[in-house]
Amino acid sequence: MNEDRNDSIHPDILERLHRDLADSYDEEFELELDDRIEDQLGRDLLPAQGESKEERSLYFRELFRLQGELVKLQDWVMATGHKLVIVFEGRDAAGKGGIIKRITQRLNPRVCRVAALPAPNDRERTQWYFQRYVAHLPAAGEIVLFDRSWYNRAGVERVMGFCSDAQYEEFFRSAPEFERMLMRSGIQLIKYWFSISDEEQRSRFLARIHDPLKQWKLSPMDLESRRRWEDYTRAKEIMFERTNIAEAPWWVVPADNKKKARLNCIHHLLSQVPYADIPHQPIALPERLRSEDYARRPVPAELCVPEVY
Template sequence: MSGKQKKSGKRLSRRDYELELERLQVELVRMQQWITVSGARVVVIFEGRDAAGKGGAIKRIAQYLNPRTARVVALPTPSERERGQWYFQRYIERLPTAGEIVLMDRSWYNRAGVERVMDYCTAEEHERFLHQTPIFERMLVEDGIMLVKYWFSVSDTEQEKRFRSRLEDPMRRWKLSDTDLLSITRWEAYSRAKDEMFAHTDIDESPWWTIESDDKRSSRLNTISHLLSMIPYEHVEHEPVEIPARPQAEGYDRPPRELQRHVPDHAEEVRARHA
């Protein structure tokens, strides 16, 4: 798959989006079942500008997956101890074992993006990263890990629109950090950093796949559909399951409900308020 996505100019309806999303999520569950049975190891990297839609795509991918073998990794700022390690070390600890899929909400590519632009790393550290990353990723792939890398591309006008939306939403206000706001004034610097990153790390063994993400619905469907095409999964037949009949209780009397502590019935208050 290659080439720039063609845009029709018409936004996907919510009904069509939800129907296709449900179909794709069923396939994601089937994909995970194959990963678990086959012992495959999958790493999916989600990168892009702030407010580009990475988190929303990850949420839809992980929504119905078994959390025992599907993990979302979103690492905080490195600790003092981690800053003294080899740069890739703390990411290696989060790589999947057999039968697991790891979804990385940002990854080792922090060094090529925000650390580079905000001067959180030295020029020497950045140069070393660009040299080592293709070597590191080739080692992962050579060892059998399936590595898929997505770059979410958002326009400057859409990014600012989403920032303003977060500012007014009490449930998403935490997503708006000082670094996010600075990304508006350093748009060109981020563009240059991304171009340099692609020039060094868009390799055949682990290429970058770009997701046009101004339209969130389309970008989510495009991401999931492409991810499914990248994993050579097969349908796994389940063993027949029969739900046994529940036996009759013998010699057991349930204690009176009045002896238990129950949470207040807030739902009933809401029903009464809107009756």
């Protein structure tokens, strides 16, 4: 009897599963270490956010549980042909990238993808404003996460003077209708604003300045946005007032505490989609075909990457 039959798990395979699970945890620990370094660099600017071993353990348990639910949501989206768009907005260093990493970490990139558009080029500036965003909208069975979105016009473009008053007003006339049109066409739209305090943003900016692995995140535009904190606040308040529609309301995520923000956002996201468990047929691993005249050739030594580690 073959011990590697599909209806039983060989002890060696079971041990491999445990190792793979530990590696999966290590991926998340690596992301957390990245956050802890940033927090440590800013320790003199804000009171330390004390975290007990129990709190840390609870965070990981909840994160992995919620990521399991995201996998179920993905299966449901694929099976039903649902189309989902999630917009993430907020000040620089508010944590948008962190939550996007945690959402996509266990998902199929062919199903769940991120749209993070650069500044428009000369040709795109002459297009209908929403045109370049439309190209990234999902087809059936897809999820698209916008790391910033068409709301650039209501935020950075307004504050930095990159759009005229007429363009700014036209955006507020068009954006609600554009979003209603998306909803009527069968695209579910969820909009999140990650909210951080003045002091927390200052701490995160200073941490990035002193972290060589994160300095790339700070552009001259980011630094200027720090100086214009109050202008961004006014722009945000006007944006909420004029684009918080019943069909696609804004949801504000308090984000001074990164871990709580991630858990709360994912939990809320799951509550907004009517997903259900999708039954799957049992997967059976087929036997490999073997040929008597086949012999695997050795790889030439000069083609191998040196085993430095």
